[in-house]
Amino acid sequence: MTRADGRRPDQLRPVTITRNWLAHAEGSVLVEFGATKVLCAATVETGVPRWRKGSGLGWVTAEYAMLPRSTNTRSDRESVRGRIGGRTHEISRLIGRSLRACVDYKALGENSILLDCDVLQADGGTRTAAITGAYVALADAVAWMRKRRMCPGDPLVNSVAAVSVGVIGTEPLLDLCYTEDVKAETDMNVVMTGGGDFVEVQGTAEGTPFDRALLNGLLDLATAGCAELTRLQAETLA
Amino acid sequence: MTRADGRRPDQLRPVTITRNWLAHAEGSVLVEFGATKVLCAATVETGVPRWRKGSGLGWVTAEYAMLPRSTNTRSDRESVRGRIGGRTHEISRLIGRSLRACVDYKALGENSILLDCDVLQADGGTRTAAITGAYVALADAVAWMRKRRMCPGDPLVNSVAAVSVGVIGTEPLLDLCYTEDVKAETDMNVVMTGGGDFVEVQGTAEGTPFDRALLNGLLDLATAGCAELTRLQAETLA
Amino acid sequence: MTRADGRRPDQLRPVTITRNWLAHAEGSVLVEFGATKVLCAATVETGVPRWRKGSGLGWVTAEYAMLPRSTNTRSDRESVRGRIGGRTHEISRLIGRSLRACVDYKALGENSILLDCDVLQADGGTRTAAITGAYVALADAVAWMRKRRMCPGDPLVNSVAAVSVGVIGTEPLLDLCYTEDVKAETDMNVVMTGGGDFVEVQGTAEGTPFDRALLNGLLDLATAGCAELTRLQAETLA
Amino acid sequence: MTRADGRRPDQLRPVTITRNWLAHAEGSVLVEFGATKVLCAATVETGVPRWRKGSGLGWVTAEYAMLPRSTNTRSDRESVRGRIGGRTHEISRLIGRSLRACVDYKALGENSILLDCDVLQADGGTRTAAITGAYVALADAVAWMRKRRMCPGDPLVNSVAAVSVGVIGTEPLLDLCYTEDVKAETDMNVVMTGGGDFVEVQGTAEGTPFDRALLNGLLDLATAGCAELTRLQAETLA
Amino acid sequence: MTRADGRRPDQLRPVTITRNWLAHAEGSVLVEFGATKVLCAATVETGVPRWRKGSGLGWVTAEYAMLPRSTNTRSDRESVRGRIGGRTHEISRLIGRSLRACVDYKALGENSILLDCDVLQADGGTRTAAITGAYVALADAVAWMRKRRMCPGDPLVNSVAAVSVGVIGTEPLLDLCYTEDVKAETDMNVVMTGGGDFVEVQGTAEGTPFDRALLNGLLDLATAGCAELTRLQAETLA
Amino acid sequence: MTRADGRRPDQLRPVTITRNWLAHAEGSVLVEFGATKVLCAATVETGVPRWRKGSGLGWVTAEYAMLPRSTNTRSDRESVRGRIGGRTHEISRLIGRSLRACVDYKALGENSILLDCDVLQADGGTRTAAITGAYVALADAVAWMRKRRMCPGDPLVNSVAAVSVGVIGTEPLLDLCYTEDVKAETDMNVVMTGGGDFVEVQGTAEGTPFDRALLNGLLDLATAGCAELTRLQAETLA
Secondary structure, three states, rough: OOOOOOOOOOOOOOOEEEEOOOOOOOEEEEEEEEEEEEEEEEEEEOOOOOOOOOOOOOEEEEEEEEEOOOOOOOOOHHHHHHHHHHHHHHHHHHHHHHHHEEOOOOHHOOOOEEEEEEEEEEEOOHHHHHHHHHHHHHHHHHHHHHHOOOOOOOOOOOOEEEEEEEOOOOOOEEEEEEOHHOOEEEEEEEEEEEEOOOOEEEEEOOOEEEOOHHHHHHHHHHHHHHHHHHHHHHHHHH | OOOOOOOOOOOOOOOOEEEEEOOOEEEEEEEOOOOOOEEEEEEEEOOHHHHOOOOOOOOOEEEEEEEOOOOOOOOOOOOHHHHOOOHHHHHHHHHHHHHHHOOOOHHHOOOOEEEEEEEEEOOOHHHHHHHHHHHHHHHHHHHHHHHHHOOOOOOOOOOOEEEEEEEEEEEEEOOOOOHHHHHOOOOEEEEEEEEEEEEEEEEEEEOEEEHHHHHHHHHHHHHHHHHHHHHHHHHHHH | OOOOOOOOOOOOOEEEEOOOOOOOOOOOEEEEEHHHHHHHEEEEEOOOOHHHHOOOEEEEEEEEEEEEEOOOOOOOOOOHHHHOOOHHHHHHHHHHHHHHEEEHHHHOOOEEEEEEEEEEOOOOOHHHHHHHHHHHHHHHHHHHHHOOOOOOOOOOOOEEEEEEEEOOOEEEEEEEOHHHHHHHHEEEEEEEEEEOOOEEEEEEEEOOOOHHHHHHHHHHHHHHHHHHHHHHHHHHEE | OOOOOOOOOOOOEEEEEEEEEOOOOOOEEEEOOEEEEEEEEEEEEEEEOOHHOOOOEEEEEEEEEOOOOOOOOOOOOOOHOOOOOOOHHHOOOHHHHHHHHHHHHHHHEEEEEEEEEEEEEOOOOOOHHHHHOOOOHHHHHHHHHHOOOOOOOOOEEEEEEEEEEEOEEEEEEEEOOHHHHHOOOEEEEEEEEEEOOEEEEEEEOOOOOOOOHHHHHHHHHHHHHHHHHHHHHHHHHH | OOOOOOOOEEEEEOOOEOOOOOOOOOEEEEEEOOEEEEEEEEEEEOOOHHHOOOOOOOOOEEEEEOOOOOOOOOOOOOOHHOOOOHHHHHHHHHHHHHHHEOOOHHHHHOOEEEEEEEEEEOOHHHHHHHHHHHHHHHHHHHHHHHHHHOOOOEEEOOEEEEEEEEEEEOEEOOOHHHHHHHOEEEEEEEEEOOOEEEEEEEEEEEOOOOOOOHHHHHHHHHHHHHHHHHHHHHHHHH | OOOOOOOOOOOOOOOOEEOOOOOOOEEEEEEEEOEEEEEEEEEEEEEOOOHHOOOOOOOOEEEEEEOOOOOOOOOHHHHHOOOOOOOHHHHHHHHHHHHHEEHHHHOOEEEEEEEEEEEEEOOOOHHHHHHHHHHHHHHHHHHHHOOOOOOOOOOOOOEEEEEEEEEEOOEEEEOOOOHHHOOOOOOEEEEEEEEEEEEEEEEEEEEOOOOOHHHHHOOOOHHHHHHHHHHHHHHHHH
C-alpha cells in the first residue's frame, strides 16, 4: 500500500516547530505536522487554583480549540453555541494531563502555566501536534520563569511528545492525515516521555475491533514516531 | 501485597447484574461491581438524529451521570451548574462508542437506542461497570424491538464488556475500587468484545509513566477480567 | 367507582421506606409509593450559605430531579439542556420549604442539610413521596450530627409527611397514581406536620374549577393520608 | 390589630385597572394594588406550540418578570444571570394555568395568546395583581380577535381574579402589602373564577403551621376579596 | 418633504421627563420622546466592582432592555433565551459610557451608580431617550447621595443628552420615529454634553454610504437637538 | 510630539495583507497592521438564514474573536465562560455591517458569506484591521463563487477599508497602536468605501469630550488613511 502523499507506513509528515511566534506569551510555538497547524501559547500566572492553595505546589493545565474555518467545512464557534463540546473537553484534558507528566509541581512553586492550543488549520493529528508543540512552549515558559527566579527548583523533569497511529485495512500506519483518519479501522493516540515511557495510550476501534498483535504493531510505530519527535523538540530548543 | 478487601491482584469484585430493574424502559439493568452501583436504562426511539436521516442506518448513543450523593463528598448537579463537565462528556462518549462496536446499524434500521447510565453509588470503575451493564440493557432492548419486528435484521453482532486495571507501586491490579484508584500510578480502562478483541484501550499515567512490560501486564489482566464479565453477561441473559 | 388497582378512594398505595440505602450519605432512604421510587439522600455540611453567615442559624434545602427514563417516555436531561425547568424548580422549592417546617435553625447551629431527591421511577405523587422519604433521611442525618455533637440543641422539632389528593369526575381520591393523575379535574398536594397541622396546601383545577365542598373533601382525605404516613415514618425510625 | 395603612383585615388596597396602556399590544393593562404596579400585555399569535399543532385547539400562556429596581433593593436581571430563577418560573406557570381556566381552547381555534406580566413596582401581591390584570388584557385581546373573526367561537367562558391572604400573629388578613408579607406566619394565594369556584389555592406556612380553622378563615377572606376584584374587572370592561 | 407626523426636519418629537416615577429607586424618570417611553432607574450602591477596589474612585454603569411587547411584534425575553443579544449589549455599553462622561469618579468616592433603562414602549430613538432620561435620574441619585453626605465632592461635572438623526432620501432629519428609522439610508446617534461637545458619534450607512457634506448636515441637526434636550433637562431638574 | 514608533501623526503602521493563508477557506487573509495580526476566513454557504429565505437575496455576516493570548494579559475564552461579551458582539456586528456595504444582495443570489475574523495578536486597531482584511477575503470568496457560476451577477459593487484615529492630548493621530489607544482622550473608528464615502463613523470620548474642530481633524486623517488602505487592497488583489 502506498499512502496518499507517498509516505512509508512508519514515516512522519514534515514537522516544523517555530518558537516565539507570538509577541506577548511567555512561550509560544507554531507547530506544523504536514498541513496541520496549531498555535501553542504558554501563559505564566503566579498563584494556583483555589483547591491547591497553600500546598506549595504548582499547576499546569491546557485549553484546546479549533478556529471555525480550520476545517474543510466550517463549524460553529463554541462561544456562540454557549457551551464547549465533548471532544474539545476531552482533548483539553488530554493535553493538560500529558504536560503535567513532565513537571515537578514542587519545583514549580505555587505558580500556574496554562497552555492554549488553537488549531489554525486541521489535517488530522491536531491533538498530538498540540501536545508536541505545547511541550516546547512550556519549556520556553519555564526558562522565562527561571530567568526571573520565580521557581524554587527546575520544574521540567522530562519531555513529552505525541503521535497518532492507526490501522487502514489491516496495516498499521504512523501519523495519519485527515483522509487516512476517516478510513481508519482503529485510531490510537500515544503520548510518550523523552525517555520512551508511556504517558497516555488511547486506542479506539472505529471499525473492526483489533487484536493484541495489531495493538503491538501500533505501539511499535508510535514508539519510533515519538522518539523522532523528541529529537526534533530537543533540536528546536537547543 | 494484599488488597484492602483481601482480593488477589487478578480478581474481580463480586459482580451482579439485575435485569428489568425499571418498569418503563425497554431494557434496564442495575449493575454492581462491589459497592459501585449503576442503573442502565435503554430507550428505543424510532428515527435517527438529523444528520443520519435517509441513510437506512440506526444509531446508538449513551449518557452518563452521577447522582450528587453517589460519592463520599457531594458534588453539585450539572443541571444546576448549567453545563456538563469534561469528565461526564468523556465517559458518555466512551460508553456510546463501546456499545456501537456490537451493533450492525443496517440491521437496526432507522431506529435509535439511547443508554442512560446513572451512577447511584460510586466506588471506582463506574464507567466500566456502566459499559458492562449497558450491554445487557441494550440486548434486552434489541430483543424488545425484534419481538415487535421493528428491525430489518439482528442488530446485535457482538457483546462488549469493560474493566479497569491499574498499577499500585509496580504491581498491576484488576478492577480497582476507589481507595485503590486514588493510589494508582497508572489507570487503564479496557473495553473488549466477547470474542476477545479490543474496542477501546485508555491508559493514563497519573504518576510515574509506564513501560511496555507494565502495559503488557495490564492488558493481560484486563483480557482475563473481560472474559469473566462476558461469561457473567451471557449467564444473565440466558 | 373502583380504582384501576382496586383501592378504596381513601386508601394509600403500599408504602415502603428503606433506610440507609446509600453507603456514603449521612441519611438516605429509598421511598416507594406503589411503583413510584424516590431516592432521598441527606448531606450534612458545616457552614451555611453566604447570606446567613454569622447568624448562628442553620439551613435546610432540597434538590429534586427525575432520571431521564424514570417516566414512560424518556425526557431529556436538564444538564444536557443546560437549564433547570420550571417544574423542577417548583418542586425543589416545595420540598425545601416543607422540611424547614420541622427544623429549629438555632438548635441546628451554623450547619446545612441538603436533601437530594432523585426519582428513579415515576408513577404519580413523586413530590409527596420525596417529602415523606426526605423527612426520614433528614431525621437520620440529624441523629448522625447529634452523635458527633455538631448541633447546639435538637434541631428536629416536628415531623412532616405529604400526600396528593385529586378529583376524578366528582369523587375525591387519595394518593393518585399516574393514570389517575392524568384524568383528574383537580390535583392537590398537601404537606402536614405529625401533629396534624398544614405546612403547605397546593390545589390546582386542571379541568373544572372546584367548590368549597369538594375542597373540604380533599382536605379530609389528605389529613387521614398524612396521619397514616406519619405513623409509617415513626415505625421506620423506631 | 390595626394595619400599617389603616385598612380593616378584610379590606383590599385601592385597586385600579387601566386598559390600553400600551400602543402595540392586542390587550394591555396597568394594574395597581396599592403601590404594586404590574404591566400586563396580551399578544395574539396565529398558530400554537409544536406539540399542539393539528389539534384544532388554542393555547394561552404567560411570562412574569420583575424590573430590577421594582423592589427596594435592586436585584440582578435574569437575562444577565443567564437563567430564570425558580420563583419566576413558578409564578409564570401559575399565571398561565390561572388564565387557561377561563378559556375554551376549541373556540379559540389554533391561535395562541401570550400574557407578559412585568412588575414595574413591587409592594406585595405581585402575582395576584398580575392574574387580575392579565384577565382584563386577555379579554381585550379576545375582543380584538373576535372583531377580526379569528376565532371559531367565543373563547372566554369565565373570568378569573386572584388575591393573597395571610396570617399575622393569629389573625387572617386580606391582600398583604410587602411589610405585612414579611411578617406573615402563613401566606396564601387564591385564584377564583367569577362564579366563585377555586382555580388555584396555594397556602404555605412560612412560620407556624396552620390548622383547619385558620385555613377556613383565610379561604373566607379570599372568597370575598376575589368577588370584589371580579366586580372591578367587570366594571372596567363594561 | 413632510414628515409623517407633520414635524419640520429639525424638530424634536414632544419630549416629557417625569421624575420620581418609582417609589424605591434613588432616582427615577419616565422619559417620553413621542410614543417612545423608557423607564430609567438609578440605583446607588456603596462599593465598586472588584477591579476598582481601593482606587478611591467611583463607577457608573448602565443596563438597557426592552419589554417583550414594547414593540409592534413581540420579541422573546433575553432571560428566556438565556443570553443577552448583541444589540442590547451594545446599547447598555453606550449608555454607560455616555453617563460616565459627566461624572468625576474621585468626587463620587468608592460608590457605584447603576442606571436601568427599560423600554416600556418603542417608537424609534430608544437609546437616545434612555441617555437623556438617565441623566436626570443620575442627577437625582447624586442629589440623594449628597444629602446623605456619601460623596467626598460633587460628582456631577457636566450634563449629557442624546438624539438620533438620519437621512431619508437625501434629507437629514432630527429624532426619527420608527417608521422613519426603517426607511433611513443613514442612522446616527449623537451624545453631547450640556456645553456642546461630543461624547459619542455613531453613524451607520444602512443603505447608501454618506459623504462629508451629509455628515456635516447630520451633526448640525444633532447639535441643535441636543441643546434643546439639555434645556429641557435643566428645566425639569430646576 | 513624536510617536513611540517614530511615525508621523498621519502615518499608518506597516500594513501587509497575505492572501490564501488557509488551505480550506474560500477566501482567507492574514492581515497585519504593525504587530496586530488578524486571520480572516470567508466561508461560502448556499442558502440564507431562515428569515431571508425565498427573497432571492443573499447575506453576508461576520464573527470576530480574540485568541486568549493574543493580548498581553491572557483573557478567558468566551466558550469557557459560556457567553459572548458585549465588546465581541459589538465588533462582530460592525464588521458584518461594514462588509454588507459593498455587496449587492440580488447579484449574490440566495447564498451566504460568513467572515471569521480571529485576532492572533493584538496591538490596537484589531477591528479596523479585521474589516480591511475581511474585504480581501470576501473578494476572493466572491471570485471563487463566480468561477463556479454560483451568483446571478457580480455581488461586489464597492470596496471597504477601515482605520482607527484618536486624540492624544489635543493632537489627532492615525492608526493608534495599543499603548497610544490607552492614552487617547478620544477614539474613533471609521469605515469608508473605496470611493471615499462613509460607511460607519464611531467616535467615543474616553476622556475629555471633543469639539467639532477636533472631529473634523479626525475625519481628515481617517479619510487619507482609508484611501491608502484601499490602494493596498487593490494592489494585493491585482
